[in-house]
Amino acid sequence: MRLRELAHSRTGDKGDTSNISVIAFDPADFDMIAREVTAERVREHFRGLVTGEVVRYELPQLGALNFVMRGALRGGVTRSLALDAHGKCLGSAILDLDVEGSTVRSAFG
Amino acid sequence: MKTVRIGAGAGFSGDRIEPAVELAEKGDLDFLVFECLAERTIALAQQARLRDPAAGFDPLLVARMRAVLPACRAGGVRIITNMGAANPLAAAEAVREVARELGLQGLRVAAVTGDDVLAEVQSGDYQLDETSRPISELDCRVISANAYLGATPIAEALSQGAEVVVTGRAADPALFLGPLIHAFGWSMDDWTRLGRGTIVGHLLECAGQITGGYFADPGYKDVPDLARLGFPIGEVDEEGNVTVTKVKGSGGAVTPATVKEQLLYEVHDPARYLQPDVAADFSGVVIEALDADSVRVTGGGGSARTGSLKVSVGYIDSYVGEGQISYAGPGAMERGRLAVEIVAERLKIMGVACQETRGELIGVDSILGARLSANGTAPREVRVRFVGRTDSLEEAERVGNEVESLYLNGPAGGGGAAKSTREIVGIVSTLIPETQVRTAIDIQEA
Numbered sequence: 001m002r003l004r005e006l007a008h009s010r011t012g013d014k015g016d017t018s019n020i021s022v023i024a025f026d027p028a029d030f031d032m033i034a035r036e037v038t039a040e041r042v043r044e045h046f047r048g049l050v051t052g053e054v055v056r057y058e059l060p061q062l063g064a065l066n067f068v069m070r071g072a073l074r075g076g077v078t079r080s081l082a083l084d085a086h087g088k089c090l091g092s093a094i095l096d097l098d099v100e101g102s103t104v105r106s107a108f109g
Numbered sequence: 110m111k112t113v114r115i116g117a118g119a120g121f122s123g124d125r126i127e128p129a130v131e132l133a134e135k136g137d138l139d140f141l142v143f144e145c146l147a148e149r150t151i152a153l154a155q156q157a158r159l160r161d162p163a164a165g166f167d168p169l170l171v172a173r174m175r176a177v178l179p180a181c182r183a184g185g186v187r188i189i190t191n192m193g194a195a196n197p198l199a200a201a202e203a204v205r206e207v208a209r210e211l212g213l214q215g216l217r218v219a220a221v222t223g224d225d226v227l228a229e230v231q232s233g234d235y236q237l238d239e240t241s242r243p244i245s246e247l248d249c250r251v252i253s254a255n256a257y258l259g260a261t262p263i264a265e266a267l268s269q270g271a272e273v274v275v276t277g278r279a280a281d282p283a284l285f286l287g288p289l290i291h292a293f294g295w296s297m298d299d300w301t302r303l304g305r306g307t308i309v310g311h312l313l314e315c316a317g318q319i320t321g322g323y324f325a326d327p328g329y330k331d332v333p334d335l336a337r338l339g340f341p342i343g344e345v346d347e348e349g350n351v352t353v354t355k356v357k358g359s360g361g362a363v364t365p366a367t368v369k370e371q372l373l374y375e376v377h378d379p380a381r382y383l384q385p386d387v388a389a390d391f392s393g394v395v396i397e398a399l400d401a402d403s404v405r406v407t408g409g410g411g412s413a414r415t416g417s418l419k420v421s422v423g424y425i426d427s428y429v430g431e432g433q434i435s436y437a438g439p440g441a442m443e444r445g446r447l448a449v450e451i452v453a454e455r456l457k458i459m460g461v462a463c464q465e466t467r468g469e470l471i472g473v474d475s476i477l478g479a480r481l482s483a484n485g486t487a488p489r490e491v492r493v494r495f496v497g498r499t500d501s502l503e504e505a506e507r508v509g510n511e512v513e514s515l516y517l518n519g520p521a522g523g524g525g526a527a528k529s530t531r532e533i534v535g536i537v538s539t540l541i542p543e544t545q546v547r548t549a550i551d552i553q554e555a
Contacts, residue, residue: 008330008366010323012375015239015538021373023366048478057379061395062369068377076239078149078536079426081467081496083475092326093477 004095007033011091018050018072018087020094024063034058034065036099042067045097046090067094113292115285115309116342118177119143120316122150122167122192126176128317128340128359133180135356136342140288141181143173143190144281144314151278152423152534154194155253165196166203166275174207174273182213182272189263189284193275195253197222198551201275208555216555219271221262223548224278226420226541227254235539237422244422244539252534253423256541259385259414260306261297262548263287271552278421280385282310285343293347303387304411305349308394311382312353312371312406316340319353319371321361334360350407352399363402372396372406385418385543387411417540426535427464427498430505432512433471434519434526437490444520445470445491448512451519452495455511461504463497470494492525498533505530 003022006029012019022037024030039056046054052070059066073087074080116138118129122145133141145167158165167173170192181188193200201220208216231251235244244251255278264287266274276284286306289295295302312319319341321332339359344352353363372391376382379391394409432452436444449468456463469475471492474482493515497508509528516523 004329008326008370010370010374012373014375014377015536017377019373019375019377021370023369023373025366045481048480057377057392059373059379059392059394061393062372064369064373066373066376066379076536079498079533081429081465081498083469083471083494089476093481096481 001099002095003033003037003097003099006099007095009091009094011088013073013077013086016071016073016076018069018090020067020069020091022065022067022094027063030060030063032100037065037097039067041097042094045094046072110346113140113289113345114138114342115140115142115288115313115345117142117144117313117316117340119145119173120314120318121145121147122169124316126173128338129173130176130180131356131359132340132342133177133184133186138184138186138342139292141177141186141188142284142313143188143192144284146191146194146278148421148536149423149534151194151255151421152253152536154196155423158195163199166194166200167192170200171203171207174204175211178208178211178213182216187267187271187288188273189288191276191279191284193220193277195277197275197277201551201553204273204275205553205555214555216273217271217552218273218275218555219266219269219550219552221258221266221274221276221279221548221550223262223546224255224258224276226256226546229545230254230420230422230539230541235541237537237539239537247422247424250424251422252425254420256418256420256546257385258546258548259283260286260290262550264290266550266552267291269550269552281314282307282384283386285310285313286386289345297386300387300411300413302349304389305409307382307384307387307389307411308391308406308409309343309345309349309351312351312368313341313343315371315374317361318374319367320355320363321367324367324370330366332362336360350405352403352405354403363404365396365398365404368396368404368406383415385414387414416543418543418546420539420541422537422539423534424537426533427500428502428505428530429496429498429533430508430530431494431496432509432526432528433492433494434512434515434523435490435492436520436522438522441491442470442473442488444522445493447520448493448515448523449495451515452511456497456508459507461497461499461507463499463508466495466497468495502530502532
């Protein structure tokens with residue numbers, strides 16, 4: 001199942017660092033998402049785009065993860081040659097990740 | 110319990126104006142805040158001020174004030190804004206001029222100054238955060254240095270009776286924290302309340318981004334009536350807890366999901382969101398729906414501030430030249446790729462000195478790269494984008510010229526060529542001890 005079915009996200013920028021939140025639509029899915037969407041997996045997903053480390057912060061009471069990706073914005077918003085200098089589009093790309101489906105939830109609607 | 114209602118009338122300098130008017134007229138507000146300064150805006154404003162000493166503030170200041178001042182004056186709504194940019198004193202005078210034009214004599218307008226620390230960082234021993242190199246290496250290319258001021262001078266200006274407070278660079282959340290400190294008399298070492306007030310400011314500062322803007326994803330996250338997006342209102346209590354809502358009947362939506370997305374927007378470590386007045390802690394925040402378009406945000410806190418202020422340093426970095434051209438129909442992508450190769454080779458042959466270039470196909474690989482964007486089908490139209498960084502404007506112009514000349518000299522069927530150049534004002538940062546920054550408040554009546 002694609003992460004997009006279970007979670008939503010938003011991207012922010014500061015200098016050459018991008019942060020992406022991943023927020024479960026249903027808090028019941030948070031543990032599974034947290035298990036599957038690791039910092040390592042996110043770094044691998046954005047291989048070639050993100051040059052620095054990826055750090056993950058967890059906010060279980062919000063059902064949310066926050067990924068902080070260094071070296072993600074081609075030297076930073078103000079001087080980047082990229083079309084999307086802010087990296088605003090990155091949050092949509094993370095939702096393409098495959099995660100384990102929640103069969104229980106789909107059986108009960 | 111006493112509550113204070115704060116509206117956010119703009120989240121960036123080019124933001125829509127009518128939602129602010131709607132807030133001023135129907136929001137039952139105590140304060141209306143306009144946050145209009147992006148990282149680079151103040152450096153550009155400083156350049157404008159060097160050309161004209163009466164300029165250097167937000168170009169939409171006068172239009173915004175004309176639109177909201179009558180309703181704000183009538184309803185006792187006080188305004189706080191960073192639209193002063195590089196020239197808060199001139200901006201405050203422009204607001205008074207609008208007030209006189211509108212017959213709002215006696216309007217008390219304050220300018221907060223002191224954020225301009227260019228002389229201090231140029232004479233002192235300051236290092237850039239990004240490179241750990243001394244600022245002096247940027248030499249004559251530095252055009253501005255502005256410290257992010259905290260909430261204290263804003264709260265003071267309000268306590269002195271200001272009806273409009275105009276700042277230059279101030280931390281965005283401080284524009285909201287200032288009125289809360291003023292209204293509730295919070296002490297400047299009450300870290301929990303200062304932290305919560307910072308959370309309120311952080312949630313509201315991007316205006317429409319918490320009421321359904323930057324959120325809609327059809328079929329997954331639908332938002333009604335984005336063309337009439339309402340801007341947010343925070344109803345804050347003395348403990349610093351807040352209910353986020355908007356004017357009834359306006360477009361958009363306030364839901365736990367919109368609030369959670371905005372809470373984490375541009376946040377790194379949620380437990381240490383460093384601000385001039387406090388290190389705010391978002392990690393314990395609880396978010397719950399009350400009614401339709403009404404969300405309660407409680408908890409969160411903070412710890413002692415660091416004692417240093419972040420300084421944004423603007424400098425002339427480079428020039429960028431860009432050209433674009435489209436190809437369509439069968440083989441569109443192959444012709445686009447050929448176009449990119451030709452331009453790269455032309456720049457070499459012509460000896461155009463680029464520090465860095467990018468050649469890409471919009472719709473194919475320009476945003477996420479070829480691997481993440483691949484979907485197995487050949488696009489029927491592509492737009493070539495070639496961009497190069499140079500040391501001079503003249504060199505930058507040659508980049509776009511090479512793309513434009515593909516019309517006659519490049520692959521078949523190239524259309525819609527466009528070219529542009531721009532000067533790149535880069536932003537780097539440093540830290541300054543708060544004791545090195547002297548703020549002042551100038552209040553005058555219209």
